[in-house]
Amino acid sequence: MTEPSVTDTEIERLPFDVVVIGAGGSGLRAAIEARQAGKRTAIISKSLFGKAHTVMAEGGCAAAMGNVNPNDNWMVHFRDTMRGGKFLNNWRMAELHAKEAPDRVYELEAWGAVFDRTKEGKISQRNFGGHEYPRLAHVGDRTGLEMIRTLQQKVVAMQQQDAIDLGDPEAMIKVYAETTITRLIKDGERVAGAFGYVRQTGRFVVFDAPAVVLATGGIGKTFKVTSNSWEYTGDGHALALLAGAKLLNMEFVQFHPTHMVWPLSVRGLLVTESVRGDGGVLRNSQGERFMFNYVPDVFRDKYAETEEEADRWYSDPDHNRRPPELLPRDEVARANNAEVKAGRGSPHGGVFLDIASRLPAEEILRRLPSMYHQFKELADVDITKEPMEVGPAQHYVMGGVEVDPDTGESCVPGLFAAGEVSGGMHGSNRLGGNSLSDLLVFGRRAGLGAAEYVARIGAKRPTPSEGEIAAARAEALAPFERTVGENPYTVHSQVQETMFSLVGIIRTEAEIKQALAELAKLRERAAVVRAEGGPAYNPGWHLALDLRNIMLIAECVAQAALERRESRGGHTREDCPGMNPQWRKVNLMLSLDGDKVALTRQPMLPMRPDLLGLFERSELKKYYTEEELPPAGEEKV
Amino acid sequence: MGNKVKLRVWRGDAGKGDLVDYEVESNEGEVVLDVLHRLQATQAGDLAVRWNCKAGKCGSCSMEINGRPRLGCMTRMSLFEPDETITVTPMRTFPVIRDLVTDVSFNFEKARQIPSFTPDPSIGLGEFRMQQVDVQRSQEFRKCIECFLCQNVCHVIRDHEENMPAYAGPRFLMRIAELEMHPADTADRREIAQDDFGLGMCNITKCCTEVCPENIHITDNALIPLKERVVSRKYDPLVWLGDKITRRVHQDTQKVPGKSSGHGAARSDSRAKPGRGRHQR
Ligand SMILES: Cc1cc2nc3c(=O)[nH]c(=O)nc-3n(C[C@H](O)[C@H](O)[C@H](O)COP(=O)(O)OP(=O)(O)OC[C@H]3O[C@@H](n4cnc5c(N)ncnc54)[C@H](O)[C@@H]3O)c2cc1C
Numbered sequence: 001m002t003e004p005s006v007t008d009t010e011i012e013r014l015p016f017d018v019v020v021i022g023a024g025g026s027g028l029r030a031a032i033e034a035r036q037a038g039k040r041t042a043i044i045s046k047s048l049f050g051k052a053h054t055v056m057a058e059g060g061c062a063a064a065m066g067n068v069n070p071n072d073n074w075m076v077h078f079r080d081t082m083r084g085g086k087f088l089n090n091w092r093m094a095e096l097h098a099k100e101a102p103d104r105v106y107e108l109e110a111w112g113a114v115f116d117r118t119k120e121g122k123i124s125q126r127n128f129g130g131h132e133y134p135r136l137a138h139v140g141d142r143t144g145l146e147m148i149r150t151l152q153q154k155v156v157a158m159q160q161q162d163a164i165d166l167g168d169p170e171a172m173i174k175v176y177a178e179t180t181i182t183r184l185i186k187d188g189e190r191v192a193g194a195f196g197y198v199r200q201t202g203r204f205v206v207f208d209a210p211a212v213v214l215a216t217g218g219i220g221k222t223f224k225v226t227s228n229s230w231e232y233t234g235d236g237h238a239l240a241l242l243a244g245a246k247l248l249n250m251e252f253v254q255f256h257p258t259h260m261v262w263p264l265s266v267r268g269l270l271v272t273e274s275v276r277g278d279g280g281v282l283r284n285s286q287g288e289r290f291m292f293n294y295v296p297d298v299f300r301d302k303y304a305e306t307e308e309e310a311d312r313w314y315s316d317p318d319h320n321r322r323p324p325e326l327l328p329r330d331e332v333a334r335a336n337n338a339e340v341k342a343g344r345g346s347p348h349g350g351v352f353l354d355i356a357s358r359l360p361a362e363e364i365l366r367r368l369p370s371m372y373h374q375f376k377e378l379a380d381v382d383i384t385k386e387p388m389e390v391g392p393a394q395h396y397v398m399g400g401v402e403v404d405p406d407t408g409e410s411c412v413p414g415l416f417a418a419g420e421v422s423g424g425m426h427g428s429n430r431l432g433g434n435s436l437s438d439l440l441v442f443g444r445r446a447g448l449g450a451a452e453y454v455a456r457i458g459a460k461r462p463t464p465s466e467g468e469i470a471a472a473r474a475e476a477l478a479p480f481e482r483t484v485g486e487n488p489y490t491v492h493s494q495v496q497e498t499m500f501s502l503v504g505i506i507r508t509e510a511e512i513k514q515a516l517a518e519l520a521k522l523r524e525r526a527a528v529v530r531a532e533g534g535p536a537y538n539p540g541w542h543l544a545l546d547l548r549n550i551m552l553i554a555e556c557v558a559q560a561a562l563e564r565r566e567s568r569g570g571h572t573r574e575d576c577p578g579m580n581p582q583w584r585k586v587n588l589m590l591s592l593d594g595d596k597v598a599l600t601r602q603p604m605l606p607m608r609p610d611l612l613g614l615f616e617r618s619e620l621k622k623y624y625t626e627e628e629l630p631p632a633g634e635e636k637v
Numbered sequence: 638m639g640n641k642v643k644l645r646v647w648r649g650d651a652g653k654g655d656l657v658d659y660e661v662e663s664n665e666g667e668v669v670l671d672v673l674h675r676l677q678a679t680q681a682g683d684l685a686v687r688w689n690c691k692a693g694k695c696g697s698c699s700m701e702i703n704g705r706p707r708l709g710c711m712t713r714m715s716l717f718e719p720d721e722t723i724t725v726t727p728m729r730t731f732p733v734i735r736d737l738v739t740d741v742s743f744n745f746e747k748a749r750q751i752p753s754f755t756p757d758p759s760i761g762l763g764e765f766r767m768q769q770v771d772v773q774r775s776q777e778f779r780k781c782i783e784c785f786l787c788q789n790v791c792h793v794i795r796d797h798e799e800n801m802p803a804y805a806g807p808r809f810l811m812r813i814a815e816l817e818m819h820p821a822d823t824a825d826r827r828e829i830a831q832d833d834f835g836l837g838m839c840n841i842t843k844c845c846t847e848v849c850p851e852n853i854h855i856t857d858n859a860l861i862p863l864k865e866r867v868v869s870r871k872y873d874p875l876v877w878l879g880d881k882i883t884r885r886v887h888q889d890t891q892k893v894p895g896k897s898s899g900h901g902a903a904r905s906d907s908r909a910k911p912g913r914g915r916h917q918r
Pocket residue numbers: 021022023024025026027044045046047052053054055056057058059060061062143144179180181182196215216217218227228229231235236270395396418419420421432433434435436437439
C-alpha cells in the first residue's frame with residue numbers, strides 16, 4: 001500500500017448541506033434532525049462512531065416526566081435549573097429545556113433505548129443533586145452508553161431506509177469517523193465549510209457546506225485532574241472563536257465533587273452522583289457526616305438539618321427535607337476541598353464516600369454495577385464492604401459558544417452549536433443529568449435550525465475561501481516542518497498543571513495573574529512544537545495541533561475568571577467571597593481580536609415576567625438587585 | 638517511586654512491522670494504557686494507540702496483551718511479574734492500520750445489515766409499558782461497549798477471513814438476540830440470523846464470553862437461546878406463533894441491503910479490505 005506523503009497536495013472535497021462536527025449525544029441528535037428535514041448531512045468525529053465522550057455519562061438524563069413523583073412538571077424543573085445555575089442561566093434555554101426534555105427521552109425509547117422501568121412499566125427516574133423530585137431517566141449507571149448507542153442505531157436505521165429507498169445507505173447521512181476538523185472555512189461573513197485531516201491517513205479534507213453545527217463537547221484536557229477524555233481539547237470552542245463567534249460564561253467550570261483519588265493512574269475517574277442519590281454519604285477522617293456544616297443560606301430551608309431527617313427523606317420525600325449530600329455540585333465540591341484543607345481528609349487526599357453501610361450488598365450491585373466494577377478492578381476496593389476515597393476533579397464547562405436559544409445559531413451566519421460546547425443553558429453551575437437532556441433538546445433544535453438556514457439561503461450558497469483552505473493546510477503541516485522545537489506532550493502537561501493549580505476550584509486574583517503570565521510563555525512554546533514521524537495515525541502530531549485550542553481556551557477561562565469579582569457556581573474567588581447581585585446581571589463575552597483574546601461585558605436580558613412569576617419574591621431577593629424584582633404585592637402566590 | 642518495566646510493542650503498518658523492545662517507567666496502580674502513554678510521551682511520540690475514556694466504558698483500547706485480548710485501560714500492571722516482558726500487539730482478526738490501531742470497519746458494516754428495532758407504529762410517544770423483568774435480558778446485551786474483543790477472539794473468523802462475509806460474529810449475533818428479546822419489537826430475524834449472519838457456524842466454544850470486559854454471558858444468554866429460537870421456528874411454527882402471536886408480523890424480516898462502501902469514505906480509498914494487510918507474526 002502506498003502511504004500518502006506529508007507533501008501530498010491533494011485535498012479531498014466533500015459537499016454537504018449540513019456538517020455536524022461531533023458524534024456525541026448533541027451531534028448525533030442534530031444530524032438526525034437535519035437528515036429528517038431532508039438535508040444531506042455529514043457527521044464528523046475524532047474517535048470511532050459510538051465512542052464519543054457522551055458514552056461516559058453514568059447517572060442519567062433529567063426530564064420532568066413525573067413517572068415516579070407525579071408532582072413533577074416543567075416548571076419545577078425550570079426552577080431547579082435556574083437555582084442550580086444561580087440565576088445566571090439563559091432563561092429561555094432553561095425554559096425550552098425543561099419543556100421539551102420529556103419528549104426527547106420518549107423519542108429515544110421509540111428508537112430502541114431500554115431504560116430502567118417503574119412498577120407500572122414506565123421509564124424509571126432517580127434522585128440527583130439539585131433536582132426536587134426523582135427526575136433522571138437512567139439505565140443502571142451507564143445511561144450515556146444507552147443514549148449514544150440508541151442514537152447511533154437510529155442513524156443506522158435511517159441509513160438502512162436510504163439503502164432501500166435510494167440504493168445507497170450513505171446517500172443522505174454519512175459518518176466520517178476518526179476525522180478531525182482544525183479550521184472552519186468562511187466566505188466573507190458566512191460559514192462555508194470545514195477543514196480537517198483523516199487520522200488514519202493524515203490526508204486533508206474540506207467539507208463544503210453552508211451550515212456547520214459544532215457539537216464538540218468540552219475542555220477538560222485544559223486541566224490536570226479531569227474526568228474528561230482526550231477528545232476534550234476545546235476544539236469547538238476554539239474553532240468558533242477563530243471563525244468570529246463569541247464565547248460566554250467561560251469562568252464557570254464545574255468541578256464535580258466525587259472522583260477516584262487513588263491509585264494515581266485513575267485519579268479523576270468519576271464516581272457517579274447516583275451513589276449519593278441512592279443513599280451514599282460523605283464522611284471525613286473523623287467519621288463525621290460533614291455536609292450538614294456546609295448548607296449555604298440560599299438553600300437553608302430546603303435541606304435537612306439532622307441525619308435522622310435526611311435519612312427519612314429517602315422513603316418519605318414529601319414530608320422531609322433532602323440530605324445535604326444532594327446539594328448542587330459546586331457546594332459539595334467546595335465542602336470536600338475545605339475538609340481536606342482542614343486536615344480531615346482521607347489517606348490519599350480525598351474524603352470518604354460510604355455506600356457500604358447504607359445499602360445491602362446485592363442492592364449496591366444492582367444499582368451501581370459499573371461503580372462496583374471500577375473500584376474492584378482498578379483500586380482493589382469492594383464498595384459493598386468499605387468506603388470509597390473521593391475528591392473533586394474538573395468535569396464540565398458551563399461556558400461556551402453564545403447561541404440563539406431557539407435555533408442554536410451563533411453570531412456567525414451558518415454556524416450553529418449545541419451540547420457542552422454551547423453556553424448559557426446552565427448558568428454558573430450545571431445540575432447533574434441536565435447535560436444529557438440538554439444534548440437532546442438543543443441538538444435537535446440546532447439540527448433543525450441548520451436545516452432551515454440552508455433552506456432559507458436557497459441557491460445563494462457560500463463558496464469556501466481558497467486562501468483560507470491553503471492557510472489551514474499550512475498551519476496543519478507546520479509541526480512536521482520544524483526541525484527544532486519541543487515535544488507537544490511536555491507543553492500540554494504544563495498547561496494542565498498551571499490551570500489546575502492556579503485557575504482551579506478556588507481562585508485568587510494573584511494566582512490568576514500568575515497563570516496568565518505563565519500561559520503567555522507557554523503559548524510561545526506551543527507555537528513551535530514539533531511532530532516526529534509521518535502523517536498516518538500520529539498522536540504526537542494530533543496533540544501538536546490540539547495545543548492551539550487548549551491554549552486559547554485556557555486563556556479565555558483565566559481572563560474571565562480574573563474579571564468576575566464574585567463567587568458563584570463554578571467560579572469561586574477566595575478574595576471575592578459570596579454572590580453579588582450586580583454581577584448576576586452580567587455575562588462576560590470572549591472573542592478574538594487579531595490573535596488576542598478580548599473580553600467584554602454584556603448585560604443579561606431580563607427574565608420574562610411569566611417565568612419570573614414562577615419564583616417567590618423572597619427567593620429572588622437572594623439573587624436579584626432590588627430594581628430587578630417584581631414590585632412587592634404583585635407576587636403570584 | 639516508579640520502576641522500569643519491559644515492554645515489547647508491535648510497531649508498523651499494513652505493509653510490514655515488527656515487535657520493538659522498550660523500557661518504560663511504571664508507577665503503583667497503573668494500567669497498561671498508562672505505560673503506553675508514558676512511552677508515547679517520552680520515547681515514541683508517534684505510537685498509534687486508540688483510547689478515549691480510560692475507564693473501560695468506550696471500548697476503544699482493545700489490544701492483545703501477552704496474546705490475550707484485553708482493554709488496555711482495564712489491565713493493571715500488577716497482573717504481571719515485575720521482570721516479565723509484556724508483549725502488546727494489535728487485535729489479530731482485523732487489518733492493521735498502524736501500530737496498535739486496527740481497521741474495525743467490518744463491525745460497522747455488519748451492524749448496518751441487521752434490521753433495526755421495529756416497534757408497533759401505533760404506540761405513541763411515552764406509551765411503551767414494559768416490565769423490568771422483561772427488559773432485563775436486552776439490557777444485559779446493551780451493556781456492550783463495542784470493543785470487538787469477542788469478534789477478535791472468535792475462531793470462526795480469527796485466521797479465517799474467508800468466513801467474514803457470511804458471519805456477523807458474537808457481538809452482532811447478540812445484537813440480533815437483543816432485538817428478538819425486546820418486548821416491543823415486532824420483526825422476526827431468526828431466519829436471517831441463520832442464513833445471512835452465520836449463527837450456525839458458532840459452535841458455542843464460549844471464547845467470546847471469556848474475553849468480554851463487560852462480563853456479558855454472550856454464549857449462554859444470547860447465542861444458545863437464539864439458536865433455540867431458530868430451531869423452534871424451523872420445526873414447530875406453532876411455538877413461535879404462540880410466543881409472539883400478539884405482535885409479530887408473521888413474516889421473516891429481510892437482511893438490509895446496501896452497497897458496502899465502507900464506514901467513513903474519506904478513507905475508503907486507502908482502507909484495506911477486512912482481512913487484507915493482516916500483520917504477520
Ligand atoms: C464521566 C462523566 C460522566 C457524566 N455523567 C453525566 C450524567 O450522568 N448526566 C448528564 O447529564 N451528564 C453527564 N456528564 C456530562 C455529559 O456526558 C457531557 O457533557 C456530554 O456527553 C457532552 O456531549 P456532547 O454531545 O456535547 O459532546 P461529546 O459526547 O463529548 O462529543 C464530542 C464529539 O465531538 C467530536 N469532536 C471534538 N472535537 C472535534 C474536532 N476538532 N473535529 C471533529 N470532531 C470533533 C468528538 O470526537 C466527539 O464525537 C458526564 C460527563 C463525564 C465526563
